[in-house]
Amino acid sequence: MFIDIHVHPAFYEPINADENREELRHQELDIHKNGTAPLEHIFNQMRCAGLDKLCLLPEDYTSTVGCALVSNEEIRTLVDLAPDRFIGFASVDPSDPEAPDRLEEAFTRLKLKGLKLHPGRQHFMPGEERLEAIYQVCERYDKPILFHAGLSWEPDTFTRYCQPTAFEEVAEKHPKLRICLGHFAWPWVRETAMLMVKYPNVYADTGALYFDNAYEFYTQTFTKDIPVTWIDRSLRHQVMFGSNNPRFEQIRMADAITKIGLRDSTLELVKGLNAVEFLGGLD
Numbered sequence: 001m002f003i004d005i006h007v008h009p010a011f012y013e014p015i016n017a018d019e020n021r022e023e024l025r026h027q028e029l030d031i032h033k034n035g036t037a038p039l040e041h042i043f044n045q046m047r048c049a050g051l052d053k054l055c056l057l058p059e060d061y062t063s064t065v066g067c068a069l070v071s072n073e074e075i076r077t078l079v080d081l082a083p084d085r086f087i088g089f090a091s092v093d094p095s096d097p098e099a100p101d102r103l104e105e106a107f108t109r110l111k112l113k114g115l116k117l118h119p120g121r122q123h124f125m126p127g128e129e130r131l132e133a134i135y136q137v138c139e140r141y142d143k144p145i146l147f148h149a150g151l152s153w154e155p156d157t158f159t160r161y162c163q164p165t166a167f168e169e170v171a172e173k174h175p176k177l178r179i180c181l182g183h184f185a186w187p188w189v190r191e192t193a194m195l196m197v198k199y200p201n202v203y204a205d206t207g208a209l210y211f212d213n214a215y216e217f218y219t220q221t222f223t224k225d226i227p228v229t230w231i232d233r234s235l236r237h238q239v240m241f242g243s244n245n246p247r248f249e250q251i252r253m254a255d256a257i258t259k260i261g262l263r264d265s266t267l268e269l270v271k272g273l274n275a276v277e278f279l280g281g282l283d
Contacts, residue, residue, distance in 0.1 A: 012037055087279065180205055206241050
């Protein structure tokens with residue numbers, strides 16, 4: 001089982017009938033060189049990369065943009081089109097007083113599998129009191145949270161909200177809440193590793209690629225910035241493959257993760273088994 005835990009479906013053709021909405025997504029996500037992708041193209045990309053399932057992440061930026069760029073309902077639509085391949089996450093805006101109720105609806109009515117939050121774009125510190133009701137909903141339904149962490153190229157984002165230590169209070173206060181620091185919180189990969197070794201409920205995904213090509217960047221990040229032995233021995237149950245597609249190509253990142261020197265048993269965990277654990281199963 002090979003799962004990509006970090007995919008943005010903003011430009012999937014079935015949810016882009018409105019040209020104005022598509023253009024808004026290009027501007028607000030700072031992704032410009034791609035068109036919309038038919039599902040047949042997505043499935044072909046998956047085949048080329050060897051991927052079995054994609055976790056689709058929405059973006060609710062109501063308080064900063066004025067709308068959800070990709071809504072929970074659109075994620076449900078995509079999952080229904082390919083339930084054997086797509087796993088849907090929810091998003092809510094923490095500034096919305098109704099966010100906990102909307103999240104509960106996403107978990108119950110829409111049957112979404114987790115929550116995606118972007119502190120830098122939604123302008124909150126993860127340990128703020130107003131987030132507690134949202135975390136409690138996730139705990140009540142045993143749903144994980146994938147946070148954007150580290151660098152973001154999106155406009156109107158502030159990296160200070162996304163440094164790894166900003167998430168420590170959440171990990172400490174909610175030990176049963178599974179949280180993932182997206183992009184391995186690059187460039188703070190050592191600090192991310194520190195949190196992971198201290199808190200077993202903290203995961204990280206590999207959706208980081210900002211210089212060079214995938215193999216060179218992964219070699220620098222996962223064998224030099226942190227030794228590959230840290231993952232292979234100590235963090236092997238907490239690292240998940242993520243591509244951050246469409247910003248980066250899945251096939252190149254899927255290939256690169258196999259070439260950095262991880263043991264086969266660790267690679268099996270990173271490619272899928274850890275994601276299954278993080279998600280609480282695939283049912």
